[in-house]
Amino acid sequence: MKKCRRCGVDVEESLANCPLCGAHVNEQQSPSIYDYPELHITTPKQRLWQWSMFVSLFAIAVCVVVNIIVNRTVSWSIHALFGIILPWICVARPLRLKFNVRKHVSWGFLGVIALLIYLNGWINKFSEPWFFWLGAPIAVLVWQTVLELLCIFDKKSRADYEMALSKLCVISLVCIGISFAWLKECTWGWYVCAARGAVDVIALVIFERNYYFSQLKRRLHI
DSSP states (O other): OEEOTTTOOEEOTTOSBOTTTOOBTTOOOOOOTTOOOOOOOOOHHHHHHHHHHHHHHHHHHHHHHHHHHHHSSOTTHHHHHHHHHHHIIIIIHHHHTOOOHHHHHHHHHHHHHHHHHHHHHHHHTTSSOHIIIIIHHHHHHHHHHHHHHHHHHOGGGHHHHHHHHHHHHHHHHHHHHHHHHHTSSOOHHHHHHHHHHHHHHHHHHHHSHHHHHHHHHHHHTO
16 A cells, blocks of 8 residues: 555555545655755734634633632533633634635534533433434534535535535434434434435435545545
């Protein structure tokens, strides 16, 4: 096995190009007298992220310390902790990874599901896990709808949306198994999510068979 010089994945000896990034794995970078060591320069954007992280961690620490000193518990500081972490889940991470519609959408819905889990635990201590059998399936259904629309209108990133729809189908099937293992039953929500995901995958197999399977092989390094 060879390693790709660009992304570092293992590549079979018979292949001349990396199946992931397409780089020529047989190319060797020739040494040059003009090669200079890399300089790590902190940009204003990087400094902004560093200061934002510092302020967030400082605010969390202050809330926890004040809560412990005043109430001898961490009762209300948990709400402040979640309120600071949630924007980082929904907004900061996708922006940190450069602007990408799919990442923004995905992390946004993950933030919504995290908020539902938090509210369920705060309201009834998960005595009735409505976040799992009602809230999360509705969020996934909306998530699937948004990805389907983006797959239709944003043709440049079509492969990313198709893979995301396939993942949501698998996640829905896994959640059905978790429902039977945890709740001993499964509500309609996850059945609808799994059925809709199956329809998406079947449609991709029928109408874009070659393209869809080529993308699957590329992502799975087959």
